[in-house]
Amino acid sequence: MGSSSMWMALVLPALLVTTMSPSVAEYLPTMEPCQSSCGRMDIPFPFGIGAGCFRPGFEISCVNNSIPVMAGTDGNIRVLNLSLSPDPMVKVELPMAWQCFDSTGDLIESSNGGGGVNPLGVYRISSTLNELVVLGCNTLAKINTSERPQTYQYYTYSTECVALANDSSDPHDGACNGVGCCSVGVPLGLTDNELFFETGGSWTHKNLEFCPCDYAFIVQKGLYNFKKDHLLHMDVNHTSMPMSLDWAIRENGSLSCVDAAMRTEEYACKSAKSRCFNSRNGPGYSCHCNDGFEGNAYVVNGCLDIDECARDDTPCLGVCKNTNGGYRCSCRPGYKSSDPHVYPCDPIIPLAGQISIGIVAGIFIITITSFIIVLRKEKRHRDEIYRKNGGPTLEKASIIKLFRKEDLIPILKPSNIIGKGGFGEVYKGLLDGVWVAVKKPISGNQMETNQFANEVIIQSKVIHKNIVRLIGCCLEVDTPMLVYEFISQGSMDDILHGGEKKHLGLDARLNIAAESAQGLAYMHSQTNTVILHGDVKPANILLDEKFAPKISDFGISRLIARDNEHTASVIGDMNYMDPVYLESGLLTAKSDVYSFGVVILELISRKKATRPGNSSLVNSFVENHKKGKESTELFDTEIAVGGDVGLLQSLTELAMKCLNLEVEQRPTMTEVAEQLVAFTRSRQV
Numbered sequence: 001m002g003s004s005s006m007w008m009a010l011v012l013p014a015l016l017v018t019t020m021s022p023s024v025a026e027y028l029p030t031m032e033p034c035q036s037s038c039g040r041m042d043i044p045f046p047f048g049i050g051a052g053c054f055r056p057g058f059e060i061s062c063v064n065n066s067i068p069v070m071a072g073t074d075g076n077i078r079v080l081n082l083s084l085s086p087d088p089m090v091k092v093e094l095p096m097a098w099q100c101f102d103s104t105g106d107l108i109e110s111s112n113g114g115g116g117v118n119p120l121g122v123y124r125i126s127s128t129l130n131e132l133v134v135l136g137c138n139t140l141a142k143i144n145t146s147e148r149p150q151t152y153q154y155y156t157y158s159t160e161c162v163a164l165a166n167d168s169s170d171p172h173d174g175a176c177n178g179v180g181c182c183s184v185g186v187p188l189g190l191t192d193n194e195l196f197f198e199t200g201g202s203w204t205h206k207n208l209e210f211c212p213c214d215y216a217f218i219v220q221k222g223l224y225n226f227k228k229d230h231l232l233h234m235d236v237n238h239t240s241m242p243m244s245l246d247w248a249i250r251e252n253g254s255l256s257c258v259d260a261a262m263r264t265e266e267y268a269c270k271s272a273k274s275r276c277f278n279s280r281n282g283p284g285y286s287c288h289c290n291d292g293f294e295g296n297a298y299v300v301n302g303c304l305d306i307d308e309c310a311r312d313d314t315p316c317l318g319v320c321k322n323t324n325g326g327y328r329c330s331c332r333p334g335y336k337s338s339d340p341h342v343y344p345c346d347p348i349i350p351l352a353g354q355i356s357i358g359i360v361a362g363i364f365i366i367t368i369t370s371f372i373i374v375l376r377k378e379k380r381h382r383d384e385i386y387r388k389n390g391g392p393t394l395e396k397a398s399i400i401k402l403f404r405k406e407d408l409i410p411i412l413k414p415s416n417i418i419g420k421g422g423f424g425e426v427y428k429g430l431l432d433g434v435w436v437a438v439k440k441p442i443s444g445n446q447m448e449t450n451q452f453a454n455e456v457i458i459q460s461k462v463i464h465k466n467i468v469r470l471i472g473c474c475l476e477v478d479t480p481m482l483v484y485e486f487i488s489q490g491s492m493d494d495i496l497h498g499g500e501k502k503h504l505g506l507d508a509r510l511n512i513a514a515e516s517a518q519g520l521a522y523m524h525s526q527t528n529t530v531i532l533h534g535d536v537k538p539a540n541i542l543l544d545e546k547f548a549p550k551i552s553d554f555g556i557s558r559l560i561a562r563d564n565e566h567t568a569s570v571i572g573d574m575n576y577m578d579p580v581y582l583e584s585g586l587l588t589a590k591s592d593v594y595s596f597g598v599v600i601l602e603l604i605s606r607k608k609a610t611r612p613g614n615s616s617l618v619n620s621f622v623e624n625h626k627k628g629k630e631s632t633e634l635f636d637t638e639i640a641v642g643g644d645v646g647l648l649q650s651l652t653e654l655a656m657k658c659l660n661l662e663v664e665q666r667p668t669m670t671e672v673a674e675q676l677v678a679f680t681r682s683r684q685v
Contacts, residue, residue, distance in 0.1 A: 038062035044084055046249075046268065046298050055268070055298070056251070057120030080242060084296060085288040088247050089126065093240040096217035097195050101205045111236060122247050124281040125190040129244040131221050134182045135230055137165040137211035140198045143186065143218075159184055168210040171228040180211075181226040186218060189282045217241045246281040254283030271295070273303035273325070292325035317344040382476050389475040390453020400460040401472030403483060407431065408474055411438050423553070424479075428486060435486040436471060441479045452480055458529055466519030468542060468552040484552070488545045492599075493538035495547075496606050504547075506639040506647070507683055509603045512549045513651070514680050516541050517673035519551040520596060524589045524669045532587055536595035537576040537609075538602055575609035575616075580663055590663045596672065597658025604651050606636035618659060625656050647679060 034053035037043055038060065048054030049062050059071035060079060069076040070092065081091040099110035134141040144158035161182035165171050171180030195216045199205070205214075211231045217224075219241040249260070249268040257276035260267050269276050269287035274297035276285050287297035296302035308327040309320035316329035318340030331337050331345035349357060382405075394400055411429030419426035424441040431438075459470050474481040489495070492512060495502050523531040533540075533551065540553040574582075578594035581587055598609050601617055609617050617634075624631045632640065635648050654675055660666050667675070 035062065038068040039066040041068050041079070041082065043068065043082065044296050044298075045302075047082055055249075057122040058247075078240075084298070085286070088286045089129075090123065090245045090247055091220070091242060092245060093242050094217070095240050096215055096234075096236060098213055098215045098234070098236050099197055100213040101208060103208060105205045105208070107199065120250075121191060122250050122284075123191075123245040124188075124247075124279075125186055125218060126244040126246045127186050127188045127190065127281060129220055130186050130218050131183050132159065132161055132186055132216070132218055133176065133224055133226075134161040134163045134214070134216045135180065135226075135234070136163040136214040137180065137207040137231065138203060138205060139163045139214045140203055141214070141216040142196045142198070143190070144196075159187055165207065165211065165231070167207075168228070168231075171226075171231060173227050174225060176224075176226040180228060180231055191282065218243045220244050246279070248279035248282065248284030248286050250279075250282070250284035255285070256283075257285045260285055269297055270300045271297045271303035272301070273297075273305075290325065315341045317341070385478060386475045389480045390456070391475045393453040394456060394473070394475070400456060400470070401483075403431075403472050403474045405474055405476040408438055408481060408483070411436075412440065431471075431483065434471075437484045437486045439482045439484065441481070456480075456482070458527075458531060462523065462527060462531065464519055464522045466515045466548070466550055467522065468550045487542035487550055487552070489543040489547065491539045492541040492543060492549065492603075495543060496538060496602060497608055501606075503638070504606075506643050507680075508547055509639065510647075510651075510676065510680055510683065512541070512543070512547065513600055513603055514673065514676035516549040516551060516599070517596065517669060517676050519549070520592055521669040521673040523551070524592070530589065532589060533592050533595075534587060535573060535576070536592050536599060537573050538599060539573075541599070573609075579661065588663070589669065590666045593658050593666045593669055593672065596669070597655040600651055600655040600658070604636060604639070604648050604655075605634050606638070607634070621652060621655065622659065625652070644683070647683070650679060 034045075035043065035049040038049060039062075043049055043060050043062075045053070046055030046058045047060050048058065049060050054060070061069050061071040061076070063069055063076065068079040070079060078093045079090060080093055081089075083089045095111070097110075097112055100108055102108045132141070132143055140160060140162045142158060142160035161184045163178060163180055163182040165180040175181070176183045197214055197216065213234065215230070215234055215236070220243055223242055248254075252260075252263070252266065255263070256278050261269075261276065268285070271287075271289065271293075273290045273293045274287050275290055276287055278285050289295055289297050289303035292306055292308075293303040294306050295304045305322070305324050307322050308314040309316070309322045314320060314327065316327070318329050318331045318335070318337060321328045321330070329340045331340055335345035335347050337343045337345040391402070394402060408431075411427050411431065413427070416427040416429050417425055418428045418437070424439060427438045427440065429436060429438065456470070456473055463469070468487060469485045471483045471485060473483060490498075495504060520533065520536065523533065535553065536551075540551065542550045542552050544550065576595040576598045578591040580594075581591045598618060601607075601621055602609060605617065605621075607617050620634055621631055624634070630645075630649060631652050632645065632648075635645075640648065654667075654672065657665070657667055658672065
């Protein structure tokens with residue numbers, strides 16, 4: 001063997017050989033008894049043993065009456081398994097192809113691995129079940145095939161695999177990934193199985209000490225497990241590989257089902273209860289019994305009805321009756337089932353049992369009646385609460401939305417609480433796709449129920465960009481709940497005094513003060529009914545994502561409808577409460593002005609109204625003011641250092657006017673708002 005590049009063909013099973021077309025008589029088994037098995041393997045038609053017992057191309061020989069082999073093949077290829085449907089397949093056992101070299105790299109011996117398989121070529125190598133495996137250290141093996149000319153078609157298929165290894169330590173057991181061992185799938189329509197090893201040139205054999213031979217074989221997927229020792233020695237004389245062959249009826253130009261059915265005598269699907277399927281691997285067709293039948297579709301009357309009723313896996317919990325190609329499942333007389341295929345048949349209760357039914361029915365009616373009574377009682381209670389909370393009045397106010405208790409239950413979870421205080425709890429949640437804040441007051445607070453409807457109607461009419469918007473309420477609980485728009489940044493108290501104090505410049509603080517004052521001024525003088533807040537403090541001034549303020553928390557216990565001035569019991573924070581109101585009990589618009597003065601001082605100092613040791617922030621500023629001293633040391637260093645100290649002094653003066661104990665000397669909220677807006681504009685010049 002020279003060193004120049006060349007291909008050496010090693011022929012494995014050749015599946016097509018020229019032959020004469022069989023006569024019509026040859027398509028049917030004779031009346032003579034045929035051997036139906038070999039050893040433990042059944043041999044169904046179109047396969048057969050002996051003359052007249054097989055369809056041309058499907059002859060089987062039985063060696064020693066125990067070993068089935070493909071008749072007419074070189075080497076008597078052993079048959080391991082036969083199947084008719086649903087996938088026509090023959091599993092056979094074939095030797096491998098190999099070539100070995102001497103120390104100079106010259107070929108010394110080789111084997112083609114076996115002879116041809118079935119001269120009429122009814123088989124195709126299964127592309128779904130098999131793979132090509134190549135073993136070697138510098139080896140390329142290629143498989144190709146072509147249809148024989150007598151089929152009037154010509155196809156060429158090819159695939160190849162390369163195995164390389166430079167050292168005995170490179171290959172690993174179980175790893176057939178190209179290092180010493182290569183595996184690849186085979187193509188559809190493979191009729192011949194010819195393997196070619198390329199030798200010479202870049203494919204000169206080497207590494208003889210651990211890789212003296214090359215091997216190639218087609219094997220059923222998953223059955224071959226590579227061992228690196230196979231490269232050193234493979235017992236080629238006693239090693240055969242199992243592989244699967246697809247088969248089909250491929251006579252007379254390999255007709256399709258439509259064309260083959262027109263040739264009645266030659267048509268292979270002989271059973272009246274069978275149907276034809278075109279081959280999925282090459283031309284031709286195969287036959288299968290119809291649903292509900294089993295047996296051999298290639299024999300007249302070979303497809304027999306399946307007795308489903310005799311099978312344990314047939315779904316029927318009633319009486320099963322076999323039919324031709326199926327079965328019926330029903331209940332016997334006196335029994336019934338909504339579907340006996342799934343549910344068992346229960347007896348129809350006789351007259352004697354009706355008494356028991358009556359007793360059970362009576363108990364059932366009593367139970368249902370009791371349940372209805374409880375529901376009605378609950379409904380009356382909810383209706384009573386609804387009326388007490390002013391439901392009929394609020395129904396007439398189209399601008400307020402009334403929510404059912406069921407609408408808010410998903411929000412009222414401990415994990416959704418965002419605020420808690422003397423008034424109750426605040427929950428955050430999604431309602432109709434919008435984030436809202438639900439205020440659930442403390443149960444039993446009479447202030448929330450008295451005049452509740454009128455207060456809600458008044459607040460629902462308060463529409464201002466600096467006042468939290470009331471969306472709706474729920475009246476089906478003892479203490480009504482209010483639903484507000486959700487404000488994202490929390491309260492001014494959180495921003496000024498929270499655990500993570502956020503940066504807040506002088507302009508931002510001035511804007512918060514000005515817009516908060518505008519909101520309160522709107523409540524005092526621009527609504528049809530004067531609305532007093534009664535608890536103005538940083539915790540009740542919320543900030544949105546742009547730090548714009550919104551006045552909140554005047555709708556549960558502090559909203560008061562009034563013509564002039566009324567006394568009221570307002571639950572507020574004592575640190576911000578007007579001392580005059582605390583003495584007289586008379587709540588006026590100037591009471592909110594006083595509280596707002598405290599808010600201004602917190603804004604410019606970033607100190608709480610009551611500091612550690614009960615030191616009052618108001619007293620500190622008032623004392624400095626009385627002494628004519630500037631309050632520079634009280635200002636927040638964040639805005640005082642390098643800031644507009646004059647403006648801070650002006651804000652202090654405005655706060656002192658709001659905190660004047662002479663109520664009449666205090667400015668109105670409108671005047672406060674105008675002054676703050678003027679400060680804001682001066683900063684923009």
